[in-house]
Amino acid sequence: MPKVCKLSLNSLVIVRFCQHADTKLLSRWCQCLAGLASACCAAALSLPYVADLMAFVGALLTMSISLIIPALMHAVLLRKQLPWWAMLLDGAVLLLGVACASVGASSAYQSLQLKLIMAAAA
Secondary structure, eight states: OOOOOHHHHHHHHHHHHHHTOOSHHHHHHHHHHHHHHHHHHHHHHHOTTHHHHHHHHHHHHHHIIIIIHHHHHHHHHTTTTSOHHHHHHHHHHHHHHHHHHHHHHHHHHHHHHHHHHHHHHO
16 A cells, blocks of 8 residues: 555545535635645745644644633723723733733743754754
8 A cells, every 4th residue: 555645645535425415616725725835835845844833823822712812802992881890800810911922922932942952953
């Protein structure tokens, strides 16, 4: 049996799913997902420290999407109807999100920086 690269295996699974799509929109969505999965696999195979880069991006985006943006939008959109304590709570959640994003991003950056220094010294 020939060896199958993970890249082609992942794409094959997504393409198989796309063949059973009923609508054109779902088929197009599946094609976009297949392209995205292929691009991610190619980046992971070609870039030496992609895990640290993804940790950095993930720390920033995860906290932004889950804590910072919802609290900010809640405070901005409902500022005239919210009591003072609700605005204070939104501010606390916002600060927590910024703190978590900062700690996660700095940790990932330090890990990447350490690996690059060790690679340059070797």
